[in-house]
Every structure is written in structure tokens, then in C-alpha cells.
Amino acid sequence: MQALEKLRDRIIQRVNINLRELGFDVTPYMHELTPIKQMVKFYAFYGITPHHPLNFQFTHSNLAGSYFLGRCRVTNSLLYKSDIRGDELKKEGSVFQFQQFEIPINRDEHIDIEDSFLIKTLVHNYSHDPETLEKFFIKDTISMHYANIHGSPSDGCFLGPFSTVDLTTMHDCVVGTFSYIQAGEISHIKVDPGTVWIRSSDKFNFLYRYEKNHLDNYINFTAGNRPKGPLFDFVEDRKKDFEQIFAMVNIDPPRSVPGSASLDRYAVIKPHTNISENVLVAQRAYLQNSWLGKGANAQENCYIINSRLEGFDITAHGGKIIEADLGKKVFVGFNSFLRGRPDARLTVGKESIIMPHTIIDISDPLTIPPNHIVWGLVRNKHDLETSSMPLSDFSAIEKKFSLGNMIFEGSGASFVSALQHRIEHILEANGAFFNGAENKGHAQKNQSISFNTIQPYPMGKLKGLYPSIIIQP
Numbered sequence: 332m333q334a335l336e337k338l339r340d341r342i343i344q345r346v347n348i349n350l351r352e353l354g355f356d357v358t359p360y361m362h363e364l365t366p367i368k369q370m371v372k373f374y375a376f377y378g379i380t381p382h383h384p385l386n387f388q389f390t391h392s393n394l395a396g397s398y399f400l401g402r403c404r405v406t407n408s409l410l411y412k413s414d415i416r417g418d419e420l421k422k423e424g425s426v427f428q429f430q431q432f433e434i435p436i437n438r439d440e441h442i443d444i445e446d447s448f449l450i451k452t453l454v455h456n457y458s459h460d461p462e463t464l465e466k467f468f469i470k471d472t473i474s475m476h477y478a479n480i481h482g483s484p485s486d487g488c489f490l491g492p493f494s495t496v497d498l499t500t501m502h503d504c505v506v507g508t509f510s511y512i513q514a515g516e517i518s519h520i521k522v523d524p525g526t527v528w529i530r531s532s533d534k535f536n537f538l539y540r541y542e543k544n545h546l547d548n549y550i551n552f553t554a555g556n557r558p559k560g561p562l563f564d565f566v567e568d569r570k571k572d573f574e575q576i577f578a579m580v581n582i583d584p585p586r587s588v589p590g591s592a593s594l595d596r597y598a599v600i601k602p603h604t605n606i607s608e609n610v611l612v613a614q615r616a617y618l619q620n621s622w623l624g625k626g627a628n629a630q631e632n633c634y635i636i637n638s639r640l641e642g643f644d645i646t647a648h649g650g651k652i653i654e655a656d657l658g659k660k661v662f663v664g665f666n667s668f669l670r671g672r673p674d675a676r677l678t679v680g681k682e683s684i685i686m687p688h689t690i691i692d693i694s695d696p697l698t699i700p701p702n703h704i705v706w707g708l709v710r711n712k713h714d715l716e717t718s719s720m721p722l723s724d725f726s727a728i729e730k731k732f733s734l735g736n737m738i739f740e741g742s743g744a745s746f747v748s749a750l751q752h753r754i755e756h757i758l759e760a761n762g763a764f765f766n767g768a769e770n771k772g773h774a775q776k777n778q779s780i781s782f783n784t785i786q787p788y789p790m791g792k793l794k795g796l797y798p799s800i801i802i803q804p
Contacts, residue, residue, distance in 0.1 A: 335367050335393060335795040339409060342448045345471045349487025349503045353521050357473055357489050359554035364450070364475070366411055370395040371795040373412070373577075374784040377802070382776040383418055384439055387802040393787060393795050396577070398597070398614055400780075401456070402441040413449040413474075414614060414631055417442050418773065419457045419760070421464060429461040440465050447472040449480075452490075453631050453648050457482040460500045460516075475508075476558055477566065477632060479648050479665055491524065492558040493550055493649070495665040495687060508552045509541070509562075511665060511687040524552075527688050527706065531749065535741030539686075539707050542736070549668070549690060562668060565651065569617060569634070572599045591765055593777040598629075607642070611761045611774040621652075624659070626763030628774070637673070645757050647687070655679065658701060662754050664689060671697070684722070684750055704747070706737055722747050 339361070346357050375394035377387055388404040397410040401417020421440040426433050442456050443466050452474040456467045463484050472485045479495040488501045491508035500516045507524035514530040522528070525541030550560040557563075576597060588594050592610040600612075601619035611628040612618065621635045624642030629635055634651040643660045646652060650663040654671035658681030663669065665687040671677035675693055679685065680701030691697070691709040699705060699715065704725050707718040717735035728743030739746070758764060762772025787797045 332367055332371065332794050333792050335370060335409070338391070338393070338407065338796075339365055339367065339448065341407070342409065342446055342471075342473065345446050346473050346487065346489060349471050350489060350505060352503065352519055353505060355489065355505050355521065360475075360489075360552075361448075361473065364557060365448075366395075366450070367795070370409065370411055371787060371789075374786045375399070375410075375797070376782050376784045378780040378782055380776065380780045382779070384420060384422075385802065385804050386439075386441065387800070389785075389797055389800045391799070392797055394785070394797055395787070395795075402439060404441060404443045404445075406443075406445045408444050408446060409448045410444070411448075411450045413452045413454065415442060415444070416453065416455045416631070417467075418777075419455075420467075427461065427464055429459075432461065434461055434464060436464055438465050440467060442467045442469075444469045446470060447474075447485075449474045451476045452478045452480060455479075455481045455648070457498075458484060459498050460484055463500070475552070476563070477649055477666070481648065481665070492552050493562060493666050493688075495649070497665065497687070508558070509546060509550050509666065509688055513687075525688075527686065529746075531741075531745070534745040534749075535739065535743070537737070537739050537746060539737045541708060545708055549692075565634070565668075566632075569599075572601075572617065573597075573615065591762070591767070591775060593762075593774040595777065596780070596782060609763050609765050609774050611763075611772075611777070626758060628757075628761045628763070641681070643758055643763055645754060647757075658682070660754070660758075661685070662750070668692065682722075684754075704750075707735065 370393050373396035375397045377399040384402040386402045390406045392405045392408045394410050396412035398414045401420050403415050421436050423439050425436045447469050458467050469485045471487045474490040476492040478490045482498045483496040485501045487503040490506045493509045494506045495511045497513040499512050499514050502518040504517055505521040507522050510522050510526040512528050525546040527539040529537040550562040552558045588606050589608045591608045592606050594612045595614040597614040598612045598616040603620040604618045605622045607625045609626045610623045613631045615631050616629040617634040619636045622639040626643040627640045629646050630648045632649045633646045636653045638652045638655045640657045641659045644657050645662045647665045649666035652669045655669050655677040657679045660682045661679050663685045667685050667689040669691045675696050678698040683703045686706040702722045703719050705719040709715050709718050726744040726747045732739045760772050762774035764770040787795050
């Protein structure tokens with residue numbers, strides 16, 4: 332494993348060089364966590380469909396347990412159980428609209444990962460950066476457990492566990508544990524743990540920050556230690572279920588899956604789960620004793636347990652829903668944690684928006700009325716009063732407003748409209764509105780995926796490295 336260790340040290344050095352102005356050293360965060368021994372145990376796999384471009388290039392890298400879809404290149408990198416999802420890559424000949432510009436796409440977009448170490452990270456290419464339309468890049472970057480790099484090109488960055496960077500180009504940044512950033516472009520900044528920041532430069536700015544003692548009760552990450560806390564334990568306690576499905580070559584899907592729905596081969600489906608028409612269940616999703624109504628979706632790394640989703644509900648990447656009832660068209664944002672109890676159910680009214688990285692953890696029954704927006708930490712009715720608003724009231728904000736630990740500036744109407752527009756896009760892209768002939772999305776197109784596996788050198792100095800591989804049509 333000498334080559335693996337040398338490659339790891341090279342990546343650490345490159346990231347440290349990029350972060351030198353911030354005075355941030357990634358080394359103590361990495362050496363106790365780097366699963367070098369684990370990285371020789373798992374195969375990688377890639378999906379082939381008629382709807383996604385087939386062009387994979389893997390060079391001098393380890394890809395242990397990682398999944399690839401679409402057009403991807405990986406060079407001098409370590410990927411450990413990460414999902415590289417290229418199912419919305421831009422195509423040659425299309426036109427990208429940005430403000431007053433119409434930018435032609437001259438060649439097919441591809442994902443390019445170089446000199447990076449991604450640990451249990453979800454990468455989704457849906458990018459809006461007009462300067463890099465044909466290459467979605469992740470370079471000189473380290474990303475920790477259950478982070479999301481979603482439509483966010485990255486150069487010289489460190490992402491803590493359960494962090495999300497969404498539709499944001501990053502240069503030389505540190506994003507703290509359980510932080511969510513959607514800010515267009517950021518450079519040379521360090522984001523504190525538990526920050527939720529959504530900015531549109533000329534329209535609005537939403538900022539929430541968890542109090543440290545509250546956040547530490549759920550997730551904590553310090554140098555030289557593994558992540559710890561209920562959020563991490565919740566996922567780790569269920570990893571054996573995933574090990575079983577990854578170890579099996581063929582799995583028969585449940586008979587109850589309708590023809591318009593898609594259940595990924597690498598999702599865990601426990602007993603007494605109902606999947607309705609136009610439902611999308613992505614890889615590494617976990618469903619148990621739950622009902623997913625028409626057009627609902629469970630994206631990557633989602634957990635839905637003992638819950639009912641009435642229909643057209645979105646559970647974004649990493650969202651967790653336990654002992655809850657959701658009305659129609661409820662949005663649950665990235666890495667949110669919604670936990671009711673068997674004797675204290677959580678009810679979320681229709682068309683409500685649960686903001687990314689929200690924690691709702693209750694001991695008594697709680698109802699969120701329809702058409703509400705919720706953020707931050709909610710443990711009871713009192714917390715809900717300072718962490719939620721009717722969408723109509725939020726839309727009425729015109730300048731500056733604060734409530735609890737949340738500060739907002741700008742147009743509330745623009746903010747709510749942007750969220751609702753994105754929800755419609757996600758439902759459309761995922762095939763929730765398929766009528767049997769029109770409006771196909773991922774739920775219909777992903778039914779035809781076939782999977783192939785690739786494996787590393789089993790011994791010697793190159794043990795754990797994958798041979799250089801080019802896979803094309």
C-alpha cells in the first residue's frame with residue numbers, strides 16, 4: 332500500500348498549500364481518519380444507461396466502493412465510498428442562459444476530479460458557473476464523511492463532515508462541519524461549523540448559525556478524532572445493511588414497485604415499505620416501514636423510517652425522516668434530520684419547506700402547519716416559534732429581518748420564489764409529473780441502468796490502486 336500512502340500524502344500537501352493563507356492544516360484531521368486499509372477491500376462500480384454519456388477515465392487513483400454515472404475523469408485521487416453522479420451533464424450544441432448572456436456549449440460537459448480525497452461524499456454535477464460550463468472540476472480538495480458537493484466546482488478546499496456546498500464555486504475555502512453554503516462563488520474564507528448561508532448577491536441573504544453547544548449535541552468533529560454524535564451514529568448503525576446489498580451480485584426488486592418508479596439496485600428497502608407511481612429511490616437510500624406517495628423521491632444517503640410521505644415530496648441528499656407524516660409537496664433539505672418518536676409523531680403540513688441542515692428532534696408531538704418555512708434547531712413548540720414562519724409572511728419581508736438566530740436581508744418574495752422554483756425543477760427532473768407518455772425524468776430513465784464493477788491491484792506496491800482504465804462506448 333506504499334503507493335496509496337504516497338498518494339494520500341501528496342493530496343494533503345496540495346490542499347495545505349491552497350489553504351496556507353487561512354492558516355489551516357488538514358493533516359491532523361486526516362491521518363487518524365484515512366481508511367487506507369479499508370480502501371483495498373471494495374470494488375468500484377459504474378452505471379450504463381442509454382440516457383447518460385459513457386466515458387470514464389481513471390488514472391493513478393483508488394475508487395473503493397465508489398459509484399459513477401455519466402462522463403467522469405479521476406486522476407491522482409482517492410475516492411472512498413463516494414457517489415459521482417453525472418446525470419445532468421450539459422451536452423454539446425445546447426445553450427446555457429445566464430443573466431443576459433446565451434452561452435453555447437461547444438463540447439459535452441464532464442466531471443474532472445484531480446488530486447482530491449473524497450470520503451463518503453456525494454458529488455452531483457448540476458452546475459451554474461458560466462465560466463466552467465464544459466468541465467465540472469474538483470481539484471486539490473478533501474471532503475469528509477457524508478458531505479455534498481452539489482453543482483459546486485471546487486479548487487483547494489476542505490469540507491467537514493455533513494457539510495454541503497450547493498451551486499457555489501469554491502476557491503481555497505474551509506467549510507465547517509454541518510454547514511450549508513449556497514452563495515454563487517466564495518474564495519479564501521473559513522466557514523464556521525453549523526452555518527447555513529444562502530445568498531443571491533443582488534436579491535437576498537439568509538444566514539443562520541447553530542450555537543456550538545447545541546450543534547455538538549448532534550455532530551462534533553475535532554482534529555485527530557472521528558466524527559461523533561447522534562447524526563454520525565445514526566448512519567453508522569445502519570451500514571451493515573448496505574454492506575449486504577453491495578456484497579450481492581443480483582437482487583430481486585420488490586414486486587410492488589410500479590412501472591413508472593425507479594428503485595436503485597444499491598438502495599436498502601426494509602419490510603412494509605410502499606413505493607407509488609413516479610417515485611425515485613436513489614442509490615444508498617434507506618427505506619423502512621414507510622409510504623412514499625406518487626412522485627415522491629428519496630435521494631442519495633436519505634433515510635426514511637416509519638414515516639408517510641403523501642406525494643410529490645422531496646427528501647434531498649442526506650435528509651433523514653423518522654416517525655413523521657408529511658403532507659403533499661413537502662421539501663426536506665440537504666442533510667436535515669427530522670426525528671419524531673413512536674409516541675410523539677412529527678407532522679409537516681403540505682407545501683412546507685424544511686431548509687437544508689435543519690434539525691427537528693422532538694419528544695412531544697409537533698405539527699408544522701401547511702405552507703411554512705422552517706430552519707435551525709427545533710425541539711419543541713417554543714423553538715418552532717423562533718425557527719419558522721408562514722411562507723406568505725416571509726415573502727412580505729422587504730429589507731432586513733431577524734428571528735432567533737436567523738438574519739435575513741433583501742427580498743423575502745425573491746427568496747421564497749427561488750426555493751419554490753427549484754422544488755418544481757427537482758420534481759420535473761426526477762419524473763414526478765410523468766403521465767405515461769410525457770415528462771419522463773430520472774424515475775423513468777434510471778430503470779434501464781446496468782452496473783459493471785472494477786477492482787484494484789490485490790497485492791504488491793500498487794496494492795489498492797486501480798489500473799489506468801478508459802471506458803468508452
